[in-house]
């Protein structure tokens with residue numbers, strides 16, 4: 001990977017959270033940011049003239065909690081929601097996830113190693129503690145998917161996510177690049 005340029009207000013930086021800012025942990029809530037990361041982010045934010053954003057599959061609440069007291073621009077839930085300047089905007093129609101929760105209920109009861117993460121525009125089924133259950137998790141979600149028109153299945157790291165189809169991290173970055181302070185940048189630098 002080429003060495004990125006030194007950050008200036010002519011650059012914009014988009015950082016993923018899990019596996020980039022935070023090392024992968026056994027469970028979503030068990031991640032711990034290194035003190036250097038928390039210390040460096042405000043400096044980086046200032047050097048970029050504010051054009052630093054987190055682009056993540058996480059919820060906004062998770063990102064704000066992990067980065068507290070820093071509040072950065074964020075596109076969360078794979079682009080379904082974002083906070084660019086003031087206010088939180090949604091890029092996803094509201095879907096009824098109840099059929100998926102119902103389909104998952106017996107699976108979660110029988111396999112307590114599985115972990116369900118509820119989000120505002122979908123859900124994530126984690127099988128990191130039980131990798132042998134991956135196929136069963138996928139089949140259960142694929143079977144439930146037709147009951148929620150407009151939803152799609154995403155594969156992650158030991159996780160299967162069901163989310164509103166349409167929004168993506170790429171679309172979120174394109175949206176940020178049209179607004180200040182990101183639009184000043186010559187080119188986005190994904191991280």
Ligand SMILES: O=P(O)(O)OC[C@H]1O[C@H](O[C@H]2O[C@H](CO)[C@@H](O)[C@H](O)[C@H]2O)[C@H](O)[C@@H](O)[C@@H]1O
Pocket residue numbers: 016017018019023024025026027028029031055056057058059117124126128156157158159161
């Ligand atoms: O877009 P990202 O910031 O990379 O987020 C992707 C998903 O990350 C989280 O799950 C992953 O990290 C967990 C903590 O290290 C790990 O336990 C899990 O196995 C990984 O899949 C998060 O929980 C999801 O909501 C994000 O979509």
